[in-house]
Amino acid sequence: MIEGRALIGGIRQLNKSFVSADDVAKRAGVSRSAVSRTFTPGASVSDETRQRVMAAAQALGYHVNQLARGLMRSESGIVCLVVSEMDTPYRARLVRALTHELQRAGKISMLINTDRSDGSVDAALRQTLHYRADASILLSGLPDKAITKLCLDSGQRIVLINRDDEIDGPFRINLDDGHAARVTVSAFLRAGCRHLALANSAVGTPSLMARERGFVAAAAEFGLDVTVVRHGNTVYESGRKIAQTLFAEPKQPDAVFCVNDLMAFGLMDGARHDFGLRIPEDVCVVGFDDIEQAAWASYALTTFSQPVDEIVKNSIAWLANHGGESQPEVRSINLHAPMIWRKSIRGMQRPIS
Amino acid sequence: MIEGRALIGGIRQLNKSFVSADDVAKRAGVSRSAVSRTFTPGASVSDETRQRVMAAAQALGYHVNQLARGLMRSESGIVCLVVSEMDTPYRARLVRALTHELQRAGKISMLINTDRSDGSVDAALRQTLHYRADASILLSGLPDKAITKLCLDSGQRIVLINRDDEIDGPFRINLDDGHAARVTVSAFLRAGCRHLALANSAVGTPSLMARERGFVAAAAEFGLDVTVVRHGNTVYESGRKIAQTLFAEPKQPDAVFCVNDLMAFGLMDGARHDFGLRIPEDVCVVGFDDIEQAAWASYALTTFSQPVDEIVKNSIAWLANHGGESQPEVRSINLHAPMIWRKSIRGMQRPIS
DNA sequence: TTGTAAGCGTTATCAC
DNA sequence: GTGATAACGCTTACAA
Numbered sequence: 001m002i003e004g005r006a007l008i009g010g011i012r013q014l015n016k017s018f019v020s021a022d023d024v025a026k027r028a029g030v031s032r033s034a035v036s037r038t039f040t041p042g043a044s045v046s047d048e049t050r051q052r053v054m055a056a057a058q059a060l061g062y063h064v065n066q067l068a069r070g071l072m073r074s075e076s077g078i079v080c081l082v083v084s085e086m087d088t089p090y091r092a093r094l095v096r097a098l099t100h101e102l103q104r105a106g107k108i109s110m111l112i113n114t115d116r117s118d119g120s121v122d123a124a125l126r127q128t129l130h131y132r133a134d135a136s137i138l139l140s141g142l143p144d145k146a147i148t149k150l151c152l153d154s155g156q157r158i159v160l161i162n163r164d165d166e167i168d169g170p171f172r173i174n175l176d177d178g179h180a181a182r183v184t185v186s187a188f189l190r191a192g193c194r195h196l197a198l199a200n201s202a203v204g205t206p207s208l209m210a211r212e213r214g215f216v217a218a219a220a221e222f223g224l225d226v227t228v229v230r231h232g233n234t235v236y237e238s239g240r241k242i243a244q245t246l247f248a249e250p251k252q253p254d255a256v257f258c259v260n261d262l263m264a265f266g267l268m269d270g271a272r273h274d275f276g277l278r279i280p281e282d283v284c285v286v287g288f289d290d291i292e293q294a295a296w297a298s299y300a301l302t303t304f305s306q307p308v309d310e311i312v313k314n315s316i317a318w319l320a321n322h323g324g325e326s327q328p329e330v331r332s333i334n335l336h337a338p339m340i341w342r343k344s345i346r347g348m349q350r351p352i353s
Numbered sequence: 354m355i356e357g358r359a360l361i362g363g364i365r366q367l368n369k370s371f372v373s374a375d376d377v378a379k380r381a382g383v384s385r386s387a388v389s390r391t392f393t394p395g396a397s398v399s400d401e402t403r404q405r406v407m408a409a410a411q412a413l414g415y416h417v418n419q420l421a422r423g424l425m426r427s428e429s430g431i432v433c434l435v436v437s438e439m440d441t442p443y444r445a446r447l448v449r450a451l452t453h454e455l456q457r458a459g460k461i462s463m464l465i466n467t468d469r470s471d472g473s474v475d476a477a478l479r480q481t482l483h484y485r486a487d488a489s490i491l492l493s494g495l496p497d498k499a500i501t502k503l504c505l506d507s508g509q510r511i512v513l514i515n516r517d518d519e520i521d522g523p524f525r526i527n528l529d530d531g532h533a534a535r536v537t538v539s540a541f542l543r544a545g546c547r548h549l550a551l552a553n554s555a556v557g558t559p560s561l562m563a564r565e566r567g568f569v570a571a572a573a574e575f576g577l578d579v580t581v582v583r584h585g586n587t588v589y590e591s592g593r594k595i596a597q598t599l600f601a602e603p604k605q606p607d608a609v610f611c612v613n614d615l616m617a618f619g620l621m622d623g624a625r626h627d628f629g630l631r632i633p634e635d636v637c638v639v640g641f642d643d644i645e646q647a648a649w650a651s652y653a654l655t656t657f658s659q660p661v662d663e664i665v666k667n668s669i670a671w672l673a674n675h676g677g678e679s680q681p682e683v684r685s686i687n688l689h690a691p692m693i694w695r696k697s698i699r700g701m702q703r704p705i706s
Numbered sequence: 707t708t709g710t711a712a713g714c715g716t717t718a719t720c721a722c
Numbered sequence: 723g724t725g726a727t728a729a730c731g732c733t734t735a736c737a738a
Contacts, residue, residue, distance in 0.1 A: 018485065018508065020715055031725045036717060056732055061506060066483040067423045068715035071730045076420060077480070086452075087445035096440040099466045108484065111434070111464050113452045124456035126642070127430070130419035131461070132371065153414060157370065186517035236649060269650035296589060297622035298651040384709045389733060399707055421731035425713045439729055 019062045028056035039064050070132060076343050079107045079319070080128040080156075082147065083139040084114040086306045087243045088234075088262070089291035090306055091139055094161070097312045098137060105316055107134070114147070129154045135319050138163060138170075140205060148283025159315045163311075164206035171318045172332035173311055177207050180215030180304045181195065184257045184286045187302075187339075189222060189345045191284050193255035197227040199235040199242045199267055210236070211288065215257050227253055247275045247283075254283050259293050261287035261303055268299060268344070280346035290340050300343035307335050381409035392417050392643045423485060432460045432672070433481040433509075435500065436492040437467040441587075441615070442644035443659055444492055447514070450665045451490060458669055460487070467500070484506045488672050491516060491523075495559060512668045517559035524671045525685035526664055530560050533657045534567030535688050537610045537639045540655075540692075542575060544637050544700040545599050546608035552582040552595045552620055553612045554587040557587025561587070561612045562642065580606055587612065593627075600628045600636075607636050614640035614647050614656055620654060621697070633699035643693050653696035660688045 021035040028035070030049055037043045045053075056062075070076040079102050086095055099109045110133060113122050125147060128136070136151040140162035148165045151158050158170035188196060196219050200212050212228065219226045227306040229245055232238035239258060243266065246253055258264035264287030271277040271285075279285055287294060292306035314333055374388040381388070383402055390396045391406040398406075409415075423429040432455055439448055439560045451535045463486060465477045478500060481489065489504045493515035501518045504511050511523035540551060549572050553565050564679060565581065582598050585591035592611060596619065599606055610616035617640030624630040624638075632638055643658035667686055 018715090022715080025544075032715090033717085033725060034723090036715095037724090040717080044723065049723080053674075063479065063482045063507065065424075065485065065715050066480070067420045067429065067485055068730085069483075069717070070420045071418075071424070071715080071732085072717040087442065087449040087507060089440070089442070089445075092440035092445035095464075095469075096438075096466060099439075099464050100468060103466060103480070106476075108477065108480045109464050111452045111462050113449060113456060115453060116451075123459070124461065126416065127419070127456070127461045129416045130422075132418060132420055154416065236645070240650070265651075274652045277660075292589070293646065296618060297626045299620075301733095331697075371731090375731080385732080386708090386709060386734080389731095390708090393733080397707065402707080418731055421714085422733070424731080425733040426714095634713090 018065070019060045020065070021062070023060055024053060024056045024062045027060060028052045038170055075134050076132045077107055077146060077164065078110055078128070078131055078169070080110045080112060080125075080133040080136040080151075080176055081139070082112045082114055082125065082136055082151075086111075086113065086139075089148075089293065090260075090289045093308055094139060094306075094311065095293070097308050098315065101312050103315050105320065114156035125150060129156075134161070137161065137315055140207065158317060161311060161315070162205075162207045171315075171330070173314055174295050174332065174334050175207060175306070175337045178217075179212035180288065180339070181211050181257070182218040183339055185215060185222070185224075186216035187286070187345055188255040188257075188284055191255070191280070193284055194224070195227075195251060195253040195255065196224055197229065197253035197256045198259075199239060199246070199256055199263050200228065200230045201238055201263065202230045202232055203234065204230070209291040211257075211259050227251075234263055236262050236266040236269075238269040239263035239268075243267045243270025243274060247271060247277065252277075252283075256283060256285050258287050261291045261301060262288045263287070263301055264301055264303070264344075265293060268301070280344050284346060285344040287344075288337070294340070294342065302342045302344045304337040304341055305340050308335060310335050364496070368474055368590070371418070372413045373418070374415070377406060377415045380413060381405040383390060416618065428487050429462055429485040430460055431481070431484055431486040433463045433465055433478075433486040433489040433504075435465045435467055435478065435489055435504075439466065439492075440465075442646065443613070443642045446644070446661055447659075447664065450661050451668065454665050454669050458673065478503060482509075488512065490514065490668055493560065510619065510672060512670070512671060514664060515558075515560045524668075524683070526667055528560060528659070528690045529687055530563035530690075531567035531570075533641065533692070534564050534610070535571040536692055537566060538571035539578075540639070540698055541608040541610075541637055544608070544633070544698050546637055547577070548580075548604060548606040549577055550582065550599055550606035550609045551612075552592060552599070552609055552616050553581065553583040554591055555583045555585055556587065557583070560584065562603050564610075564612050572696045580604075587616055589615050589619040589622075592616035592621075593623040594619070596620045596623025596627060600624060600630065605630075605636075609636060609638050611638065611640050614642045614644045614654060615699075616640070617654055617656070618646060618652055621654070633697050637699060638697040640697075641690070645692070647695065653697045655697045656693055657690040658693050660690060663688050 021032050022198045025032045025035045034049050035053050037045045038050050083091055102109045110128055135157040137159045144167045148167055152169050160170045198212055198215050216226045229242045231242050258267055264285055268279055268285055271283055277283050285301035287301050290303045294301040294303050376384050377388045378385045388401050388406050390398045391403050436444055455462050463481055478592055486509055488510040490512045498518045502518055505522050512521045513525045551568050570581045582595045584595050611620055617638055621632055622636055624636055628638050640654050640656035643656045647654040647656050
């Protein structure tokens, strides 16, 4: 009754003094354990007791304290999302979908931003260890291998999306980047293109490099050289910059595969506004990710769709399956990124992939 | 030593059996309290003890258990971000910035997705109450007033961004929507436009409606009518759809104020591709939010910049200031959204705002 | 400065 | 089915 535990209207309490199971027990005239059991899914409580407990809980505004519960149970219910540059369209979509499904599964997601490696990242990540997160999901981006190891060492289950940390333990989800690259080459050739180019970023993450290698290799099979340009980050401005380089050369490419959509948009705008080129008449363009903007009329970009729903489904399924003792058997999975055919390649609209 | 507490290489432990302060104390040859004090900022530990504790902690891979700490302390260190459609460019940027600054301030953010009102939202939100979050930040979007009340009732401090729940207690951050609308009207008039239109969504959130009212009122001052069209969500497709309506009429508008950038892009694409209109020669367009795409060459949209950094700074400052006892005095703040002048209004490039 | 002991709000074990 | 009691891992008086 002292120190602000006074109840206003029977519901709201002041001074951050929360209602505890003890309070509920007293009011309901039962024991703490009865209250606990009432809020534990696989319970063993008589209907009458449950009724009384629920009534008391309702009246007092009682919420189970997960902090305390997590102390006893092995699971905290927390899943940690580690991501850099999360306002990038593809990443934002992934984070949204993951969060949504996670909370449908009764989990709660903690967000760790790894934009800068200035120690604040490290601190934040350490935070989640402090909270005894059940698992971490590492999205593509900056986070380095040390982070993976740190999470792993603290006993978390880990999902790696589009990453390549060759550490044992995590579940890996990757895309068939090489296949996409080959499909692109063949689409370009069927459109009559002969001067192929590839726009990549300078960051050189594994999936980006896989796309580059696949593209160059597939072109080589047809005896074609590829002009490869790598610049900056995987952002719009890099694509635009690459356009400046590519189209200023005497031998202008007539087909460019950009390793992601953002760069493709920059490249398209560069080609159009800086060089007066038409797409797809003068130059064909293909991107990767199928972010929302790819469908906008100004771009109508032919690209490869990130199977976000599949990624999320697989992540959560793996997390759910391996809650128990069983040794994780499946270590990685390869998902298909289907081609989305729009208007940035000339000729027949015939998807192949 | 039993049940998997065996240490591998002195660092990694199996079976989720975490290292506790007790373990560290034993190894360092000190008491539990000494360990606790070592990890408490305002401590009172001798340098020597601290050294030994740190060494032992390092060797064992010890991390303070926040779940347990939160049980004693009043603060859990958790801040809850409630947001719907968080992959929308503006929201994603806000979430990123908030998360980043929050973790710089030593907090950790929990993400609650309120996309569907199917009870899963309610469950997720209830989750954060369970985790005793210190505060909640509600971004614009779906979450209804009941949610605000729920958070408030559980003793959380609350920040409302661009929302209008007329409940007492939260800190409100809003924009000068009306001013932006007036500036837009005067810019249109100076560009020689006479047939003004406004593209709004049908959701009718307070800030959106404020922009509409402000625009209509300002136009009225000059004796001008405004064609108002409301349709769908605040997305690209809605803008495009509105273009169909607007430009099919005999009296085509020569200036359109769109309540957000996404709709503006849709409207521009509709005007160009469906009606062959040129921007800004045939029709001037202004948006709101200044998302990344507004700077892309295909749009070069004149718009109003969401002061994201200011919003974040103010949110966190308020949260930090009101950790103590003091009655919150400042209840709300109004931020300025400066006009970003690009190329979607014809004539002199003279910002006014 | 340091150790001892008493909580914090749960859940799990075990008699009844 | 129910109620004591012992953890869980931490912080914090209080005493030394």
